[in-house]
Amino acid sequence: MKLMAITAHPDDEAGAFGGALLHYHARGVETSVICLTPGQAATHRGPARSDEELAALRRAEFAASCRILHVDHGEVLDYPDGGLVRADLAAVVGDLTERIRTIRPHVILTMGPEGAVTGHLDHSMASLFATLAYHWAGRRDRFPEQLEAGLEPHRTQKLYYSTAAFTLPERPPVSPPPCSATLAIGPWVEGKIAAFQAHATQAPLWEAFARSMRRFGDKELYHLAAVSAPSVAEAESDLLEGVSV
Numbered sequence: 001m002k003l004m005a006i007t008a009h010p011d012d013e014a015g016a017f018g019g020a021l022l023h024y025h026a027r028g029v030e031t032s033v034i035c036l037t038p039g040q041a042a043t044h045r046g047p048a049r050s051d052e053e054l055a056a057l058r059r060a061e062f063a064a065s066c067r068i069l070h071v072d073h074g075e076v077l078d079y080p081d082g083g084l085v086r087a088d089l090a091a092v093v094g095d096l097t098e099r100i101r102t103i104r105p106h107v108i109l110t111m112g113p114e115g116a117v118t119g120h121l122d123h124s125m126a127s128l129f130a131t132l133a134y135h136w137a138g139r140r141d142r143f144p145e146q147l148e149a150g151l152e153p154h155r156t157q158k159l160y161y162s163t164a165a166f167t168l169p170e171r172p173p174v175s176p177p178p179c180s181a182t183l184a185i186g187p188w189v190e191g192k193i194a195a196f197q198a199h200a201t202q203a204p205l206w207e208a209f210a211r212s213m214r215r216f217g218d219k220e221l222y223h224l225a226a227v228s229a230p231s232v233a234e235a236e237s238d239l240l241e242g243v244s245v
């Protein structure tokens with residue numbers, strides 16, 4: 001069984017999906033994370049003196065976080081942080097489609113088009129790119145050059161958006177996807193915090209993240225956004241429910 005998360009920035013894999021990645025690794029699921037940008041536009045920049053230096057630091061931090069989360073395949077692509085809205089749609093979706101056709105996950109996780117609780121534009125764009133890649137990876141008429149190069153179409157059984165049961169009053173208003181799946185991650189809260197803290201350049205965010213995780217973070221909420229077999233949505237407690245190998 002394989003689970004893939006598609007994210008915008010180094011630290012999203014820990015902050016948004018850390019519980020699911022640890023939970024499913026513990027159940028023997030092979031996990032992968034594809035992150036679209038190296039996070040070079042971040043507000044918190046550690047010792048970096050340039051965008052290039054910050055990108056290099058954050059790639060290393062992503063790798064360290066993925067080790068803590070036991071991610072089997074972690075990859076940071078090279079699209080511009082803060083600039084996904086201007087990225088070439090076919091190029092980004094093509095890159096993601098190629099990863100999906102290569103890795104062949106059973107379930108894909110990404111953020112919602114609202115941009116998660118922060119409403120970050122890169123999160124919204126990652127959601128849209130990942131959604132198209134989810135749908136197009138299974139079709140022979142999308143990116144046929146990948147098929148000519150030897151890849152096969154791949155239909156992933158489920159697509160989930162991460163969601164939340166709260167909004168942040170100090171942020172722009174967002175309309176989150178309704179929760180359809182509640183994943184208990186109590187045993188993995190400390191691991192999720194540790195993975196987030198592997199992002200040393202983001203140290204000013206550590207304390208607030210750890211505090212809110214320890215108070216409210218024993219669940220990750222998801223919205224079932226697409227399925228390969230038509231169905232009626234029912235409340236779930238397991239993202240692999242109904243998924244077959």
Ligand SMILES: [Zn+2]
Pocket residue numbers: 008009011012120123
């Ligand atoms: Zn982010």
